[in-house]
Amino acid sequence: MTREPRPFRHQAFIDGAFVAADNGATFAVRDPATGAVLAEVPDLGAAETRRAIEAAERALPGWRGKLAKERAQILRRLHDLLLADQERLAQIITAEQGKPIAEARGEIAYAAAYFDWFAEEGRRVYGDVIPQQAREKRILVFKQAIGVTAAITPWNFPSAMIARKAGAALAAGCTMVVKPAELTPLSAIALAEIAQRAGVPDGVLNVVTTNDPASVGAELTSNPTVRKISFTGSTEVGKILLRQAAENVQKCSMELGGNAPFIVFADADVDLAVKGALATKYRNSGQTCVCANRFLVHRDVAETFAAKLAEAASRLKVGRGVEPGVVIGPLIEEAAVEKVERLVADARARGAKVLTGGGRHELGGNFYAPTVLVDARQDMQIFQEEIFGPVAAVTPFEDEAEAIRLANSTHYGLAAYFYSRDIARVFRVAESLEFGMVGVNESLMSSEAAPFGGVKQSGMGREGSKYGIESYLEIKYVCLGNM
């Protein structure tokens, strides 16, 4: 087992201090491209989590008592420090998550953007004065920080998914305990270190690293001091947390799984659609919640589209994320590769044909070849499950009604994409798709300024945009009488 040099901290962060687990336990964090151990990280449990919650509670009065513009200055400094340290932070992401370094740099910029965005949103948390219904009364509405919050985040964007939550929470005046994914805790630790340098007071932002998410999650969802749970991850785990959070009626934001349709109508610009497909399907090796998962292509253009996509996909360079020109890194772990293998094998057994890829890459390990399948059908597992790998499965359709029916035939509802140059169709289809986000002739729509989130079993609430801060605020109605 080789050991890479440690260019980064590897301890949990509670109340402004970098700490080990009470019992000294640690767990290994590995490079998914090589299997090398990057660091041993503290394996905290419920007792340490309670201390993190208590630290967040102690820090709350001082933090929410600051002026919004004082919090904004600190968040903007955090933004600036992230960008100043972008290369080192990107190297950490690529080391623990595997994505190409260019994508990792983009993730740091994306994370920083959320702090910058919410620094301003925090200064515009307006209440209301409502015209009274009785002369002697006055109706006031205050918006106030919800209090101590908890964030549980995934491995695929180990920095940006924290920033999307912490930016809004801290801007609103809340404090936060973050539990990052055990596969990628190093980025969370690095973010905490930079937050401290930016002037975020002790206890306002805490990072609990653990290899036992269930125990830490049980504490976060059962401790009455925690008023809100913000989760990003699979729908299955989201359901567990919702059930647990019900006990104390904790407010919940859920950013869950996806199964995005990518519809290409006969009137589409096929070359633009291929370009968009390439961007959304193979980003992060297909490991994003908004990756196109099902390619529904009108029968008249299906063959041309699939052939062009396969030709482009076959030229994507696969390798370690630090290598120049690599655009397809490893999947996060062996189990992820085995899942993709299962989905492709089932599709092929049911009649799908491989145009390119179709199996593990020659590099071996966690590398999977960029793949395009045709003749995919609704009864295949690859149509029904979130692939989370670099595999595009093309299903032909006859008409618009069939395309919309197929697109909506999933319990997910996060992102959807379609390509058409018919403006009447654009409105019909955008209005008919049951998804929280719809890209029209565009496949990269994520932005700190836009409301990110899903419907159905893809979650509840929105992150980013002006909507993102609302979920960290409580509304208080104040009635002045005897006026």
Ligand SMILES: NC(=O)c1ccc[n+]([C@@H]2O[C@H](COP(=O)([O-])OP(=O)(O)OC[C@H]3O[C@@H](n4cnc5c(N)ncnc54)[C@H](O)[C@@H]3O)[C@@H](O)[C@H]2O)c1
């Ligand atoms: N909607 C979005 O914005 C969004 C963004 C990124 C990822 N995702 C989804 O996340 C999934 C991939 O990420 P993942 O593999 O990290 O998801 P996951 O659900 O396995 O894990 C997410 C987080 O939950 C923690 N966790 C797991 N079991 C838990 C439990 N019992 N109690 C408390 N915490 C627990 C994990 O440690 C991790 O921190 C995909 O489904 C993807 O679509 C959604």
Ligand SMILES: O=C[C@H](O)CS(=O)(=O)O
């Ligand atoms: O997969 C998780 C991210 O939310 C995707 S994006 O970077 O926000 O598009």
